[in-house]
Amino acid sequence: MYALEVKELTKKFGNLTAVNKASFKVPEGSIFGLIGRNGAGKTTTIRMMMNIYMPDSGEVILRGAVVGQDFKDKVGYLPEERGLYKKMKVLETLLFFAELKGKTGRDVQKKAKEYLERFNLSDRMNSKIEDLSKGNQQKVQFIATILHDPEFLILDEPFSGLDPINTNILKEIILEKKKEGKVILFSTHLMDFAEKMCDHIAIINNGEIILEGSLTDLKKKFAKSNVSLSYEGDIGFLKDQPFIKKVEDFGNTTGIRVKSPEQIQELLKLLVQHNITVKKFDANDISLHEIFVETAGGDAELINEEVHNG
Ligand code: ATP
Secondary structure (H helix, E strand, O other): OOOEEEEEEEEEEOOEEEEEEEEEEEOOOOEEEEEOOOOOOHHHHHHHHOOOOOOOEEEEEEOOEEOOHHHHHHEEEEOOOOOOOOOOEHHHHHHHHHHHOOOOOHHHHHHHHHHHHHOOOHHHOOOEHHHOOHHHHHHHHHHHHHOOOOOEEEEEOOOOOOOHHHHHHHHHHHHHHHHOOOEEEEEEOOHHHHHHHOOEEEEEEOOEEEEEEEHHHHHHHHHOOEEEEEEEOOOHHHHHOOOEEEEEEOOOOEEEEEOOOOHHHHHHHHHHHOOOEEEEEEOOOOOHHHHHHHHHOOOHHHHHHHHHHO
16 A cells, blocks of 8 residues: 555646646655656645645545545645744744644654754744745744654755755755655655655656656666767767667766667667777666656756756
């Protein structure tokens, strides 16, 4: 049985189908990445899961049964739109959110202080939210999401806007939560995070889930027809070869996809015939980035952003 199952969720806004029959399964104790470009439908999917948007059709199944109010009590949700009460103080805010989830008392206070310490916010405990930087406000909101120790974490773009140090702290806490057996789903358009952290992923594109499964399995499947090549010479002739699906230059290495795995030998033969100096020919390697570009289509903006954030 899966921890969560999203079944054929659809949401239309007027003429626009933001999410179209999206289905995916989140296994117990795993980190699940919902990956997609800007506007792909990640937030809309998450909002339907959280019952903020009524889906036009489809359902969310929690451990075999359609989700009800009980899900809200079990989940820590970090919304895309960050919003805390500006006039409230940091510690006060955290205790307020915990209380909304039925958690009060010394233990919660102690835990809140521990998390503030980890995020280097101890000295801001009595600051008003409005006096914190945007990144610091985001850290407080993340702590508010996890403080009541929920079984499920649903995090919409949790890493956006954080510096590398804070990103690492967040990453550590998410991995700790996984070790505790919690189920974590986060959305991102940053392939690096998804690749390093997720056990399972779903790629959403134009509102449709175009790929889903365990990251290891997907990598195995895609790597079969993929070569990472370093070379000297001119490989321009490859574009005329019918068995070549795609050539993508990543700078130091070039990713080459052939139409079927057995054509990898043919590729190697051809390179030798054309006097290309082959420095590296790795037939078993593919990054999530390449899988994403292959399935969802490339875009300079996205690639640049990854370089800057990665
Ligand atoms: P991003 O990474 O940019 O946040 P996303 O993958 O989360 O993108 P969504 O916010 O789910 O994408 O948006 C999917 C599509 O639905 C977009 O075309 C968006 O403009 C549209 N959309 C989302 N919310 C609404 C709304 N309330 N009314 C009208 N259109 C909407």
